[in-house]
Amino acid sequence: MNSVCFRTRTLLAKAIATALVAAAPLAVFTPARAVDALVVAQSEKPTGQGTINAIDAAGHKLNITHGPVAALKWPGMTMDFGVAPAVDLAALKPGSKIDFTLTRGAGGMYEIDSIKQAD
Ligand SMILES: [Cu+2]
Numbered sequence: 001m002n003s004v005c006f007r008t009r010t011l012l013a014k015a016i017a018t019a020l021v022a023a024a025p026l027a028v029f030t031p032a033r034a035v036d037a038l039v040v041a042q043s044e045k046p047t048g049q050g051t052i053n054a055i056d057a058a059g060h061k062l063n064i065t066h067g068p069v070a071a072l073k074w075p076g077m078t079m080d081f082g083v084a085p086a087v088d089l090a091a092l093k094p095g096s097k098i099d100f101t102l103t104r105g106a107g108g109m110y111e112i113d114s115i116k117q118a119d
Helices: 003-028 029-041
Strands: 046-054 063-068 078-083 097-103 109-119
Touching: 003 109, 078 109
Parallel strands: none
Antiparallel strands: 046 063, 046 097, 063 078, 097 109
């Protein structure tokens, strides 16, 4: 092996090593993983805590004074929420403190889709 050939091989080896190091971080952000991360983010429901002021059983709605909903950048407020049909309102009472999750209903408005009594 002459010295020119040795030098070429050394440079080639260095180039391959550099390319592998450069490619490694990119492998973490393949399109497939980016899509996975997006799906996970979308499946995490906004959560809130509040106190029930009034229950509209016929309209399947609650009036709640809730704290900030960080995921939606909502401040605390008092408001009416539609409640998904699967949620049983019979066990709830005005004054109950609740943890709830939100999902976008058919009309695009957020509605409560799960309730857990917090007291
Ligand atoms: Cu609100």
